[in-house]
Amino acid sequence: MANHHPPHDILTAYTAGGLDEAEDVLVATHLTLCPACRAECADLEALGGALLAGIPPEPPPPGSLEALLERLDQPPPPQPSPPPAEGPLDIPLPLRRFTGPLSRIEFRTVVPGIRRFDLPMSRLDRPVALVSMRPGLTIPPHHHAASERGLILAGGFTDEVGHFVRGDVCVRGPDEEEPHQQKIDDGEDCVVLMVDDGPKIPTTVVGKVVNFLFGM
Ligand SMILES: [Zn+2]
The missing domain is CATH 2.60.120.10 (Jelly Rolls)
Incomplete structure (x- = not known):
């Protein structure tokens, strides 16, 4: 298990989608190997979601409720299959x-x-x-x-x-x-x-x- 982690501000920027491609890949790869940072990012995302939830919602566009009810009658779309198991020392x-x-x-x-x-x-x-x-x-x-x-x-x-x-x-x-x-x-x-x-x-x-x- 990892003992040295990305700085907190980097994880915050990652969950906000604020990193460039290079750093984004580095953090995403670290997360596959680090349960502690995965949990921290999940907390940050939940916090971001809670903050967003405090913003008054805009009224739904006309007809959207009917469309939603219609979708609920449909069978759920197939879920993507989970990624294959990784070799213990391969590239994540x-x-x-x-x-x-x-x-x-x-x-x-x-x-x-x-x-x-x-x-x-x-x-x-x-x-x-x-x-x-x-x-x-x-x-x-x-x-x-x-x-x-x-x-x-x-x-x-x-x-x-x-x-x-x-x-x-x-x-x-x-x-x-x-x-x-x-x-x-x-x-x-x-x-x-x-x-x-x-x-x-x-x-x-x-x-x-x-x-x-x-x-x-
Ligand atoms: Zn970590």
Whole structure:
């Protein structure tokens, strides 16, 4: 179960339909893996519904009552079938429609140990990508020029904040004083959905080389 969640204001914006496509996909994917945030979003939606219910309704257009009564006489429409059960480590459905299953993603190698797949909605000023990092890798220290959100889909890593595994969301921003450094867990590739507002700023020569090659 996830221990690191999107900020509250992001969940609020999600339930209000106020996120752009990249962030919307990240939150929707996190929700498939996080019962706690699903419950929070349900509460927010109920609150929004209650607020809407306080607005005086407009009078129904002429004839609508008759149409409603007529519909009630009809048999109910067939319900859509539930989504198929997911493999324990596959890409959740909200994201998979952009990537396909994990086993078929055509990552490109950017540096040894780091592979990347840019999603169709990715732009230069808004990179959106799946990044796959090999077990045991250390990402050199770097700062962030703008906010970055990452959702871990497989494997895990440790940084200054803690340990992150499948379902966790890490949020980094330009206001952090300490450079950010990640150590990938041993055992399996760490696959992260990354949504960035801007580039990283490496703090070492090695980091600058990685940053240049990483394309971020
Ligand atoms: Zn959550």
